[in-house]
Amino acid sequence: MVPPVIIVGAGIAGLSTALSIRRQPVLLLTRGQLSRSGATRWAQGGIAASWLPEDSPEHHARDTFSAGAGVNDPVAVDVLTSQARETIDWLEAQGVAFDRGPEGPALCLEGGHSHRRILHAGGDSSGRYIVDALSDRVADRPGITCLEHAHVDRLLMRGHRVCGVRVRTQDGRIRCIEGTEVVLATGGIGGLFQWTSNPPECDGAGLALGIEAGAEPRDLEFVQFHPTVLKPGHRDVQHRLPLISEAVRGAGAFLVDDTGRRIMVGEHPLGDLAPRDIVARRVWRSYRDGNSVFLDARRIDSEWPQRFPTIFAICMEHGLDPRRDLIPVVPAAHFHMGGLKADLEGRTSVAGLRAVGEVACNRVHGANRLASNSLLEGAIFGRRLGLSLDDAVPVGADHDEQPLRQVGSDALAGAALSTLRSGIWSTLGPEREHDAMHAFAGRISADPILARSREGIVALAILRSAMARQESVGAHYRRDAVPAIADAQA
Ligand SMILES: Cc1cc2nc3c(=O)[nH]c(=O)nc-3n(C[C@H](O)[C@H](O)[C@H](O)COP(=O)(O)OP(=O)(O)OC[C@H]3O[C@@H](n4cnc5c(N)ncnc54)[C@H](O)[C@@H]3O)c2cc1C
Structure with missing residues (x-):
């Protein structure tokens, strides 16, 4: 039997990836029920695409750069804004019914946008409409097998290559599954903060797994509030x-x-x-x-x-x-702008491991995401990743001879998790300063249970990035930043 491409996560990024793979079997894993788990379902505002005659992908790109404080990758922004309209067409072809007025799609204005360009569905139920339609498509596709209530808690590696996942199923059983590639589409990290708009399953599990497998993280300090x-x-x-x-x-x-x-x-x-x-x-x-x-x-x-x-x-x-x-x-x-460093087809720095959607960082959002750009990101880069996997060259046989090992850590629970969340909120919230972050990092490192937990690993990685970036940029605001000379004179 041909081993599948394993996609961990069934939000807009995982679903778009799965639907774009045509020539390989796909195993799609989600921690909850298909279409019921992850942030996508909760998205209200909608999805951005330049539509009006006076608007253009260039205007959309300019607004994206402006929100992202110019830290954005220009090529990623160009892909996002120039492929927005065709992606809306693709979503409609998958059965997403965007709200329409007499002259076409009903368009809203949101913060940071210079034009009305937010398409929505079911009024403010855009995420639910999208995830329901894509999930229906996935369920109908013979090449895709879905495993619900499947919690991936370890990555499998041979040598330096990721080759599968360890899964805990609802009945408590543990299964190890090997695949040709593993795609992390596990969403963001909001669940690590005391106050969040994210559902609990967006708790940085995929980011922690990637870091432990050796994948390079990037821009972790950029968290949008x-x-x-x-x-x-x-x-x-x-x-x-x-x-x-x-x-x-x-x-x-x-x-x-x-x-x-x-x-x-x-x-x-x-x-x-x-x-x-x-x-x-x-x-x-x-x-x-x-x-x-x-x-x-x-x-x-x-x-x-x-x-x-x-x-x-x-x-x-x-x-x-x-x-x-x-x-x-x-x-x-x-929303987390940072994540596992990924190219425009989701390749991380570790062979066999890809990342897409909120868990990934291709710098499309820069230091701060423009509203309604992340559903678009998930669909566009998910599709690109899926298409590129169809062309992937199979791994050589020598790879199979290397011993199998598991990487990953256990999650915290109860009071330890609540204490960590409130510490993350107070030190890594909308305003930050070095001394508080340094003291908090010291407390985590000194506690072996915290330091080795999945949440502790992510918290320490974000703290390190947030301490290293001493200036205020985008969503990363340092109360103790040395003002730039121009600011000091203003
Ligand atoms: C309340 C709210 C409103 C928003 N509104 C908008 C909006 O209007 N427009 C916009 O563009 N963006 C919006 N966003 C942001 C956007 O919804 C998310 O960035 C986007 O949906 C992320 O998609 P994703 O596919 O990367 O991850 P998610 O949709 O979060 O999906 C993650 C998936 O990974 C699975 N998973 C996680 N860990 C594991 C594991 N260890 N094992 C197995 N499965 C796992 C989950 O079960 C889930 O299926 C909003 C976010 C929130 C929270």
Whole structure:
């Protein structure tokens, strides 16, 4: 039997990869149920593509560079923005029904975008529509086998090459499966932070596995914080905090503090639609100064249920009627621009191991991601990766003679995990400083259980990157940064 390509993760990146492989068997593994696990399902705002006659891929690229503070890889940005429209066509061909108006797709404006170019589906249920459609396609494709509730906790290696995965299935059994290539499409790291918009399975498991296999990480310090998630402690809001999408601010909502003062006035020319890092830090500082922050979205009024059905339902579930009430919000870890260094076909620095989607870093987002660019990233680079695997040359027989070994670490649980998460939040949150990061890294390293845990390995790697980058760039903000001369004079 021909060994399969093993894809770990069934969000938009893993699904797009799987659907683009035609000539090889595929084994698709997901930690939860197909279409129910990962961040993709929770995406509300939508997916960016230049569409209007006055817009263009070049404008989209300019906005992407501007959000990413120019740290972006120009070739990756060119691929992303120039292939956006054909990728929307591909998603539609897979059965994704984007919302349409009389003149074509309904387009929204989001923070950092110079034009209306966000396509959405089911109003604010874009991620759910996408993941449901792609999962249906995957389930129908004879060459793809899906294993649900399959938690990959080790990579298998022969010599320096990754050649498979160790999987824990729902019934507690452990299986070792070998494949021609292993693709990590495991999503981000939000679950490592005390406050996050991500579901718990986005906990850096794939990043930790890649690092332990020797794959080079890159730009780990760049973590995007979303400025508006529902405040914890509000009724039963727990670790994963419901997101109040930027599209709500795009529709006219604005941020106020407890005195009713608009907090983004005078902060940035785009005001409430300024890039996420700027808004998130402003909200964080309000809390630091003892003020709460609210989203005033009352002007959306009677259009709420139809325009933002998911967010409206979330608010109502939590006892808030956004047509009348202010929505209490905090910032939360949302998206990881850093990850395993990967080229435009997902190749990492380790043979046999590819990475795509949020776990990967090809620098398309630079130091900060432009809103609605990550679903696009998952679909575009997933497809490229899948097509390139179809052309991959089989590994030579001498590879099979090397002894099989397993790499990876166990996960934390309970109080140890909660303590680590709150330490990560306070030292690697929207504002950082060296001494606090250094002390926290020391505490992790001194505790052998923490230091050898999967979460501890990722935390230490991010701390090292965040300490090494001493200047503030994009989403990485150092309170103790030495100001550049121009800033100091301003
Ligand atoms: C609330 C929210 C709203 C967002 N809104 C938008 C938006 O409007 N537009 C936009 O562009 N982006 C948005 N994003 C970001 C975007 O959703 C994600 O970046 C993107 O979906 C990531 O896709 P992915 O395929 O890389 O990973 P995910 O969709 O997170 O999928 C990860 C997969 O990996 C699996 N997995 C993880 N670890 C393991 C393991 N050890 N073993 C087996 N399987 C594993 C999971 O089960 C899951 O199937 C949003 C994110 C959130 C959280």
